[in-house]
Amino acid sequence: MNITFIGVGAIGTLWATQLVQAGHRVQVITRAGTEVCRQLVLDSHTVTVPANQPQAITDCDLLMVCTKAYDVMHALQPLIEQLHPDTIIVLMHNGMGPHAQIKTLVSPSQPLLLATTSHGVFSPSQGSYQHTGHGETYIGAANQAGQQCAFVAEVLDHALSPVYWHEAIIHQLWHKLAVNCVINPLTAIHQVNNGALLSADYQDTIQLLCQELARVMQADGLATHAEQLKTQALAVARATANNYSSMNRDCYHGRKTELEQITGYLLARAAHHQIKVPTHQALYDAVKQREVQKG
Numbered sequence: 001m002n003i004t005f006i007g008v009g010a011i012g013t014l015w016a017t018q019l020v021q022a023g024h025r026v027q028v029i030t031r032a033g034t035e036v037c038r039q040l041v042l043d044s045h046t047v048t049v050p051a052n053q054p055q056a057i058t059d060c061d062l063l064m065v066c067t068k069a070y071d072v073m074h075a076l077q078p079l080i081e082q083l084h085p086d087t088i089i090v091l092m093h094n095g096m097g098p099h100a101q102i103k104t105l106v107s108p109s110q111p112l113l114l115a116t117t118s119h120g121v122f123s124p125s126q127g128s129y130q131h132t133g134h135g136e137t138y139i140g141a142a143n144q145a146g147q148q149c150a151f152v153a154e155v156l157d158h159a160l161s162p163v164y165w166h167e168a169i170i171h172q173l174w175h176k177l178a179v180n181c182v183i184n185p186l187t188a189i190h191q192v193n194n195g196a197l198l199s200a201d202y203q204d205t206i207q208l209l210c211q212e213l214a215r216v217m218q219a220d221g222l223a224t225h226a227e228q229l230k231t232q233a234l235a236v237a238r239a240t241a242n243n244y245s246s247m248n249r250d251c252y253h254g255r256k257t258e259l260e261q262i263t264g265y266l267l268a269r270a271a272h273h274q275i276k277v278p279t280h281q282a283l284y285d286a287v288k289q290r291e292v293q294k295g
Contacts, residue, residue: 001155004029004060006075007067008040010121011092013129015064015160017042020049022159027056029079041128057082062152063089069261072098073105080105088149090115090139094246095261096170096177097268099142111146114169115139116176119160120240133240136162140169171222175232178213178224180262182206182233184247185283188257189290191248195241198234205279206230212277216266219273247287254294259287 005016005028012028017040020026027050028038038051050056057063057079067075072093083089085107091099092115099114106112120133137156141147150165157163166172183194186202197206210229217224250257263284270277 001025001061002059003027003062003064004056005064005066006079007065007071007093008038009066009068010123010129011117011119012064012066013040013042014119014121014131015066015092015156016040016049017045017047018159019156020047024155024159027051027053027060029056029075039127043130058084060084060087062155063087065089065091065093067093068256069093069095069098069258070256073101076102077105083110085109086111088113088146088152090152091142092117093261094180094258096173096265097261103143106143108143109145110143111149112142113139113146113149113152114142114173115156116169116173118176118236120243122243132243136164138164138166138169138172140166140172142169174217174220174222175224175229177262177265178210178217178229179233179236180245181213181266181280182209182229183237184245184262185259185280185287187245188247188251189283189286191252193241193248194237194243194245197237198241206233208279209283212270212275212280213266215275216270216273216277219275220269251287251290251294257287257291259284259291263287 002025003019005012008016008028016026030051033052035051037048040047065072065076088111090113115137117137118135122130122132139153153163153165186197187194210226213229214224214226247257263280266280
C-alpha cells in the first residue's frame with residue numbers, strides 16, 4: 001500500500017518504520033514541509049523515507065494522522081481537498097474530540113477510522129526513539145464508509161501485532177481516555193513517573209477520579225464502574241512504572257499539553273450530562289495554571 005504519515009513523533013515513527021519493514025511504500029508530510037526525505041530512527045535503526053512529495057497526498061491509499069491531538073485539525077484541513085475519495089484516513093492520537101471535527105470536513109463517503117495503541121515509545125534524544133513497551137492496538141470505524149475497511153486492521157497487524165478491529169471503537173477510546181484522565185494530570189502536576197501513583201498517597205484521589213469518570217461514561221452509554229476503571233488505571237501505572245506520561249514531559253519542557261483533548265473532553269461530556277466532576281476540574285485547573293506559568 002501507499003501509506004502517508006502526518007506526524008512522525010513517537011507513535012508515528014514506530015508505525016512508519018514497522019510498515020516500511022513490512023514492505024509498504026511509506027512517505028511523510030512534515031511540519032516545515034521543506035524536507036525531501038526524513039530519517040526515522042527507532043531502536044538505533046534508521047529508515048529513510050520520502051518527505052513532502054506532491055503525490056504523498058493525492059496517491060496515498062492510507063493516511064495515518066499521528067500528530068498531537070490539538071494539531072489534527074490544523075494538519076489535516078489543508079489536505080482534505082487533495083485526497084482521493086477512496087483514501088482511508090486513520091486518526092491515531094491521545095485523547096478524544098478531533099474525530100468529530102474531521103467528520104464535518106470529509107465527505108460521508110471518505111472512510112474515517114480511529115485507532116488507539118498502548119505501545120510504549122521513549123525519546124532519548126531529539127528525533128530518536130526506542131520501542132520500550134510492547135502493547136496492542138485497536139482500530140475501528142468513525143463513519144459509515146469506514147465500516148468497510150476492517151482489512152486495515154490486518155495490514156497493521158502484519159506490521160506490528162496485535163491489532164484488533166473494534167466495532168465500537170469509541171468505547172475503546174473512552175477506556176483509554178479514562179486511564180489518561182487519571183495518570184496524565186496527576187503525574188504532570190506532581191512531576192512523578194507513572195509508578196508513583198501506586199503509592200498510598202494517591203489512592204483516595206484516584207478513587208474519586210474513577211467515581212466521577214464512571215458516572216460520565218455511564219451517561220454516555222458505557223457499561224462500566226469505578227472499581228473497574230481504577231483497576232485499569234493502576235494496571236497501566238504498574239506496567240509503565242518507570243515511564244513519564246506525555247503530559248508530564250510536556251509540562252516539564254514547557255510545551256503545550258493535550259489537556260483539552262483528555263480532561264477537557266471529559267469535562268465537556270460531564271457538562272453535557274449536567275454531572276459534577278470537581279476532582280477532574282481541580283486537576284484541569286492545576287495543569288492549566290502550569291501551562292500559563294510556563295507560557
